Amino acid sequence: MKVAEIEEQLREIWKGFSKYHPDQAVTRAQVMNLIVYVPHSESENEVSLTLADVAHQSPGRMIVLMHHSEPTMSSWVNALCHLSSGGRKQVCCEQIMIRGANESPLQWSSAVLPLLVPDLPVFLWWHESVRVNTDLLKVLTESVDRLIIDTSRAEGDHHEVLSLMKEQGEWLAISDLNWAALTPWRAAVAGLYDHPECRPCLENLNRIEIECESQFRECRQAQLFTGWMASTMNWKWAGRPNLVNGARKIVIVETHASSGNQDRLVLVRLRSDRSEFVVSRQGQYLRCEIVIEGRNRGSQLIQLPLESLSTFLSKELMILGHDRIYEKAIRFLD
Numbered sequence: 001m002k003v004a005e006i007e008e009q010l011r012e013i014w015k016g017f018s019k020y021h022p023d024q025a026v027t028r029a030q031v032m033n034l035i036v037y038v039p040h041s042e043s044e045n046e047v048s049l050t051l052a053d054v055a056h057q058s059p060g061r062m063i064v065l066m067h068h069s070e071p072t073m074s075s076w077v078n079a080l081c082h083l084s085s086g087g088r089k090q091v092c093c094e095q096i097m098i099r100g101a102n103e104s105p106l107q108w109s110s111a112v113l114p115l116l117v118p119d120l121p122v123f124l125w126w127h128e129s130v131r132v133n134t135d136l137l138k139v140l141t142e143s144v145d146r147l148i149i150d151t152s153r154a155e156g157d158h159h160e161v162l163s164l165m166k167e168q169g170e171w172l173a174i175s176d177l178n179w180a181a182l183t184p185w186r187a188a189v190a191g192l193y194d195h196p197e198c199r200p201c202l203e204n205l206n207r208i209e210i211e212c213e214s215q216f217r218e219c220r221q222a223q224l225f226t227g228w229m230a231s232t233m234n235w236k237w238a239g240r241p242n243l244v245n246g247a248r249k250i251v252i253v254e255t256h257a258s259s260g261n262q263d264r265l266v267l268v269r270l271r272s273d274r275s276e277f278v279v280s281r282q283g284q285y286l287r288c289e290i291v292i293e294g295r296n297r298g299s300q301l302i303q304l305p306l307e308s309l310s311t312f313l314s315k316e317l318m319i320l321g322h323d324r325i326y327e328k329a330i331r332f333l334d
Contacts, residue, residue: 003114009077010094017079017092026081026090029059032317033122035112035140036064039132046309047127051095053310055080058317059093061117065108066099073100073111105136113143121145121320125313129153130160137164141172148316150177151220152263158223158333165327175316177309178220178263179326184304185265186228188279188286192270197292201275205245207252211267213260220263222255227329 017026038047051062081092098111124144141147192198212219230243238244243251267280278289284304290297
């Protein structure tokens with residue numbers, strides 16, 4: 001596989017648009033570079049469909065690395081197109097597929113890095129646990145601006161995330177799709193602190209109960225939520241899983257996980273003496289219920305955004321800087 005051959009295939013694609021669609025305007029759009037690592041062939045279709053959706057919001061040069069049983073490295077190119085909002089022209093971006101087997105990290109990076117469009121941000125979407133093929137991951141992260149991972153894919157990944165943060169320092173920003181899925185939950189709990197009657201009770205919490213579903217022994221989202229809440233409130237560990245709050249009182253943390261096909265929160269209950277705050281999943285909504293000093297203060301429904309892989313990925317591709325709140329939560333979990 002030669003880089004020059006790939007570039008020639010891309011030029012032929014654009015020439016073909018002019019030749020076979022002379023009456024239709026085509027815009028070649030590039031706002032970023034996206035490298036995608038796909039270690040399993042069964043994930044190829046999911047990734048391809050996701051990138052087709054992402055191209056609507058964040059068009060760019062997308063380079064997909066796929067592990068396969070073929071003896072030699074091979075490649076082909078595609079154009080991802082969609083009609084503009086006015087419907088008069090097509091907006092297209094490029095997808096480069098590279099398939100290999102047991103190539104070394106240097107061989108993979110030598111195939112990828114020359115294909116990056118200069119002067120555009122570079123994202124790496126690692127569609128696997130960060131504990132898989134760590135040598136290639138470390139080589140590629142040296143050349144990207146932001147690493148996108150999903151800690152719901154394996155147990156214990158936050159330890160490896162912390163190692164990457166220590167090794168790469170300020171050079172590498174990290175996004176976590178599992179953390180992105182927690183955004184409505186974090187917003188709902190943070191909103192409770194804006195209520196003047198709730199805040200004094202919340203500052204004296206003595207128990208946190210979390211119910212969740214997960215395909216693993218421990219729920220990733222429950223851990224991230226605990227890390228976020230404790231690090232935001234400047235709490236400390238009091239012998240895991242319990243915490244010490246700002247008033248130096250013990251906060252009992254209980255997590256109840258049931259088996260499920262995905263890693264997600266179902267309910268969060270915050271308690272302090274005779275007060276209780278509950279955020280629970282109700283279909284496509286979050287229900288927030290408030291009881292203060294034994295009196296019910298009502299409830300609120302918050303509609304959840306569309307929870308799809310392409311939605312989460314598109315939002316992360318719009319972020320360039322560090323997510324300091326996420327990094328602080330990960331450090332707390334160490």
